[in-house]
Amino acid sequence: MAARHGLRVDAVLIQAVIAGALSFAHLHDLAAAAGQNGWKAWAYPVSVDLLLVAAWRRLRSEGPSRLAWCWLVVALCASLGANVATAGFLNLTDPPAPLRLGIAGWPALAFLGGTLLAHSPATESTPVPSATAADTPDAEPRDEEPVPAAELSPPTEALPESPAAAALTAEVPTTPAPAPAPPVPAVLIDHARKVADEYRTRTGSPIDTDTLRSRLGVPPHLADAVAAHLT
Secondary structure (H helix, E strand, O other): OOOOOOOOOOHHHHHHHHHHHHHHHHHHHHHHHOOOOOHHHHHHHHHHHHHHHHHHHHHHHHOOOHHHHHHHHHHHHHHHHHHHHHHHHOOOOOOOHHHHHHHHHHHHHHHHHHHHHHHOOOOOOOOOOOOOOOOOOOOOOOOOOOOOHHHOOOOOOOOOOOHHHHHHHHHOOOOOOOOOOOOOOHHHHHHHHHHHHHHHHHHOOOOOHHHHHHHHOOOHHHHHHHHHHHO
16 A cells, blocks of 8 residues: 655744744734735735845855845834734824824835945955065076077087198197187177176176176086177
8 A cells, every 4th residue: 555645734834834834924013004005905015025025145155244134124123013013013004104104204214225236246355466586575586598509519529630730730849829718609699798788787897708608508618709709
């Protein structure tokens, strides 16, 4: 035998329906006592409840918001005020002038609140730009990149000596001539001059050959030749 599924009764839902119906009736009675007859008296509780729902949905969807909290408090005060006013604290047969004034001005106030809640954009935090190495005062200037070895001309190779010349050289000792300086490309000299000027500006002293060789990334003999052009 199939089990019968009955309706699940939620006590909180029933309580909410009763409270909403009572508040709705109190707002209607208060509006009718202030001179709003017919359909206008029924429109006031609808307006208060809609503003309350709009403020609550704004809080649920976008988190804490001063705008949503402000209009939620306004709607709660309107609903709670109607409940208190219809409990015998006011003479509804001859309501006071402030009550008539509040009832008359409520449509404009509710329209303003609903418009702000529906069309006000959410506040977005502006991302903070990250600091770069160029903005850091303590950052040291970058060293110049060495010129690729492919741009440097290969050193000239010595021609092989003939057997007669080799024998003559072996028999007669002579003072060896100094090795000729390797040719230095103009682009390398210009680049080395920029490196030397930057080093002098930063340190206040001329650049030495070892530092120049490490900055350019060239062999020692080529660094000596470049340094000779810079002097």
